Amino acid sequence: MSNRQYSAPDASVATLAKRAFFLSEIRAFFARQGVMEVETPLLCSAAGTDPHLQPFSTTFIGPDAAQGRTLYLQTSPEYAMKRLLVAGSGPIYQICKAFRNEEAGRVHNPEFTMLEWYRPGFDHFQLMDELDELVQTLLAVSSAERMTYQQAFVSYLSVDPLVATQSDLANVASKLGFDDWVHDEDADTLMHLLFSHHVEPNIGQTRPCFIYDFPASQAALARISANDPRVCERFELYFKGLELANGFHELSNADEQLRRFEQDNHKRRQAGKPELPIDEYFIAALRRGLSDCSGVAVGVDRLFMLQENAQQIRDVLAFSYYSC
Amino acid sequence: MANFSTNEFKAGLKIMLDGEPCNILENEYVKPGKGQAFNRVKIRKLISGKVLEKTFRSGESVEGADVLDTELAYLYNDGEFYHFMNNETFEQIAADAKAVGENAKWLVENDVCTITLWNGNPIVVTPPNFVELEITETDPGLKGDTAGTGGKPATLTTGAVVRVPLFVQTGEVVKVDTRSGEYVSRAQK
Numbered sequence: 475m476s477n478r479q480y481s482a483p484d485a486s487v488a489t490l491a492k493r494a495f496f497l498s499e500i501r502a503f504f505a506r507q508g509v510m511e512v513e514t515p516l517l518c519s520a521a522g523t524d525p526h527l528q529p530f531s532t533t534f535i536g537p538d539a540a541q542g543r544t545l546y547l548q549t550s551p552e553y554a555m556k557r558l559l560v561a562g563s564g565p566i567y568q569i570c571k572a573f574r575n576e577e578a579g580r581v582h583n584p585e586f587t588m589l590e591w592y593r594p595g596f597d598h599f600q601l602m603d604e605l606d607e608l609v610q611t612l613l614a615v616s617s618a619e620r621m622t623y624q625q626a627f628v629s630y631l632s633v634d635p636l637v638a639t640q641s642d643l644a645n646v647a648s649k650l651g652f653d654d655w656v657h658d659e660d661a662d663t664l665m666h667l668l669f670s671h672h673v674e675p676n677i678g679q680t681r682p683c684f685i686y687d688f689p690a691s692q693a694a695l696a697r698i699s700a701n702d703p704r705v706c707e708r709f710e711l712y713f714k715g716l717e718l719a720n721g722f723h724e725l726s727n728a729d730e731q732l733r734r735f736e737q738d739n740h741k742r743r744q745a746g747k748p749e750l751p752i753d754e755y756f757i758a759a760l761r762r763g764l765s766d767c768s769g770v771a772v773g774v775d776r777l778f779m780l781q782e783n784a785q786q787i788r789d790v791l792a793f794s795y796y797s798c
Numbered sequence: 799m800a801n802f803s804t805n806e807f808k809a810g811l812k813i814m815l816d817g818e819p820c821n822i823l824e825n826e827y828v829k830p831g832k833g834q835a836f837n838r839v840k841i842r843k844l845i846s847g848k849v850l851e852k853t854f855r856s857g858e859s860v861e862g863a864d865v866l867d868t869e870l871a872y873l874y875n876d877g878e879f880y881h882f883m884n885n886e887t888f889e890q891i892a893a894d895a896k897a898v899g900e901n902a903k904w905l906v907e908n909d910v911c912t913i914t915l916w917n918g919n920p921i922v923v924t925p926p927n928f929v930e931l932e933i934t935e936t937d938p939g940l941k942g943d944t945a946g947t948g949g950k951p952a953t954l955t956t957g958a959v960v961r962v963p964l965f966v967q968t969g970e971v972v973k974v975d976t977r978s979g980e981y982v983s984r985a986q987k
Contacts, residue, residue, distance in 0.1 A: 526833050576835070576856070579827025652853065666833035671853065692832055710831065720831050 481797055484788040493790060496612065496778050497569065500589060503608055509565040509591060514554035516571060520753035521546035523738035524694065525745060528575040530584075546750075547573035550771055551590055552695065553756035556724070559592055559767060560759040567591035569774065578795050580786045581716060581776060585795075589777075592769040598696075598707045598723040601768040602684050605711060605719060609682055613781055618682035618711065626685055627665075630673045635665055635689055636704045643668065662691050678712035685710050695731070696722035711772075718777055721770030728760035801859040804837040812844075812865040815852065819844045819863035819916045827856065844914060845921050866915045872905045880905065880923065882913055893920035903958035904929050904976040925976045930985045931955055932971045936962065949981070 485493070504511065521529035527549045533542040548554075551568050558566055572588040593601055606618045627635040633646050643664040644656035655667060677683040686709035690698050693706035707723035725731055732752070739749040778790050788794035802813060807825040814820070824840040835856035842849050844865065854860070870882035870891060879892035880902070891913065895902070897920045904925035905911070914922035936952035949961040952972070960974055962981045971985040 526829075526835065577827070577829055579829070582827060582829055655853075655855075663834045666830050667836070667853070670828060670830050670836070671838075688832075694832065717831055 483792045484794045484797055485790050485792055489782060489790060490792060492782070493778055496781065497774070499612060500569065500608070500774070503611055504567050504591070507565070507604070509567045509593075510563065512555065512558060512563065512566045512568050513570065514551045514558070514568065516548055516573070517545045518548050518554070518753070519543075519545060520553070520751045520756075522549040522552070523735050523742070523750045523752065524549070525738055525741040525747065528747070529750070530573050530575050547585075549574050550588065552769070552771070553753045555590060555592055555769070556764055557755060557759040559594060560762050560764050565591070565593050572771075581779075583775070583787050583791060583795050586787070587774040589772040589774050590769065592724075592767050594765055594767040596768040597766075598686065598709055598721060598768050601721055601723075601770055602686070602709055602711075605721070605770055605772070606682070606684075609711070609713075609718075609777070612777065613713075615713075616681045618684050618713075619678075620684045620686065621677065622687040623685055623689065623705070624687065626673045626677060627669070630676050631668055640664065662689070665689065665692075674712060674717070675715065679714060682711055682713040682718070685712065693725070693734070694722065695725050695734075697725045697727075709770075714780060716776045716780065717773075718780075719770050719772040721768060723768045724764065726760060726764040726766070728757055731760055732757055799862045799864050802862050803859045804854050804856045807837055807839060807854075812863040813841075814861040814863045815841060815843070818846065819865050819921070821865075823849070828853075829856075844916065864917050865921075868913050868915060869910050870913050871908055871910050873907065875902075875905070882911065882920075882923075885910070891915075891920055893923050897921050898923045901925050901976070903954075903956045904974075905956065906931065927975060927977060928973055928982065929976055930971050930973050931958065933962070933966065933968050936966065936968050938967070952981075 501511065529546040529549050531544055531546050534545050535542045550572055551570055555566060555568060567589065569587065569589050571585050573585045575584060577584055593604065609615065610617065624634060624636050627633060631646055633642060640661040643661055647664050647668060648656050650672065652667060655664065687699065687705040688708040690704055690706050693708060696706040696708035699705045699707055709721045710717060711719040735752045742749050775787050775790055779787060782790055784790050788796060802811060807822055809822055809824060811822045812819055813822065820841045820843050822839055823842055826838045827835065828838050829835040837854045837856055839852050839854060840849065841852055871885050873881040873883050879894055880898050881890055881892050883890045893913065901923055906929050909926055909929060911926065912924040913920050931954040933952045934955055937950050949963050951959050952962040952966065953959050960979060960981050962972060966972060966984060973982040973985050974980065975982050
């Protein structure tokens with residue numbers, strides 16, 4: 475016997491019907507563009523190593539795993555999709571669930587719907603064009619503006635993130651009232667803090683805004699720019715205070731990728747977080763050869779929130795973390 | 799006092815900040831896709847009443863504040879302290895002028911007020927939302943006036959000054975909203 479009262483879905487059935495149509499429009503867009511839909515595992519032997527993303531893990535017990543085998547719910551389908559690219563899939567997209575532990579709030583749910591796609595032969599500017607077109611199709615908004623990370627920082631904080639030292643950034647943070655942040659944080663964390671508090675609220679208010687050419691220290695899986703080694707070929711899309719997308723001109727060098735994974739684990743150790751296994755299948759695929767491509771991940775729930783003018787992510791989910 | 803991690807933050811939680819007990823008004827989890835997660839929190843400092851925004855690193859812990867709200871009846875002011883009593887246990891507590899602050903003008907004998915205690919000491923005195931007080935002085939009103947013409951100032955027994963309609967006279971008891979300091983109606987007799 476349960477004492478729980480009946481609880482209606484977080485999103486109304488009418489909203490869910492609009493959500494279904496929204497998803498069908500995304501699929502129609504990629505059908506027109508000649509991009510193939512794929513599905514890759516949500517349960518994997520390795521998840522993202524990013525020190526700021528915490529995967530859920532579980533244990534498979536069964537054939538070949540009598541003692542149990544640790545599996546992770548993926549934080550992004552990136553590695554598996556790149557393995558398909560290496561196998562010659564051509565342009566592919568996926569709409570799937572991604573899982574991130576420790577994340578719940580107004581615009582976060584520990585599981586959320588991600589749209590991710592890859593374009594062989596595209597650089598990040600061409601992929602920004604295609605994402606811009608998709609967003610215009612879905613939300614009936616005007617074309618996105620574009621600004622480098624450096625321009626955004628200089629405009630709103632009067633400091634150049636590509637030359638500023640940790641103490642320069644600490645001074646800016648201190649003046650803005652983040653006194654207790656300035657001593658023990660590295661330059662990147664100070665940049666995240668300043669960006670999210672003093673740049674994000676100012677950009678992409680009337681139309682979407684791409685920020686690109688992030689500092690090389692924030693490259694993740696993007697390649698370092700050939701023109702300026704201080705920046706990487708990474709972009710993000712912002713609109714009305716929501717971070718909607720994150721894209722890369724993809725790193726294809728296996729050794730460099732492995733080095734970054736190991737560096738992630740080094741940072742995890744320093745922060746007292748568990749190290750994570752490195753996806754050896756992915757590294758082996760990169761050694762086989764990933765041709766020049768760009769890829770982007772888009773938060774579908776957030777994109778749909780904008781269409782619905784929803785204030786919180788749970789308003790567009792059937793059952794959010796708070797009701798499941 | 800226990801420590802609270804940012805995962806336990808929610809509106810109403812009392813924490814210590816800069817040596818002062820504070821009440822969390824709003825808590826928002828902020829996670830940029832590429833970095834450290836934050837909790838952006840709106841806080842009211844309970845002693846100074848200052849409202850401010852503060853950003854914590856997610857996962858950080860802060861000291862809780864031993865803050866408790868009690869319902870006590872106002873007794874009297876001895877010139878220095880304001881005395882209150884618990885109507886069930888008859889226990890008495892004295893609050894100083896700093897804790898009472900501007901609200902001194904809304905204290906009516908026997909009215910039940912909310913006294914906020916920090917480590918057992920009163921730091922904030924909140925009067926009921928509505929109090930009834932007698933007018934000691936106001937200009938005679940014009941005949942035939944009804945509500946809505948701007949009114950006139952009236953001084954109440956506690957020294958509080960509120961705007962009342964022109965037809966309300968000295969000696970009458972009026973009901974006032976202590977949150978806005980506005981006249982509500984004449985008191986029911």
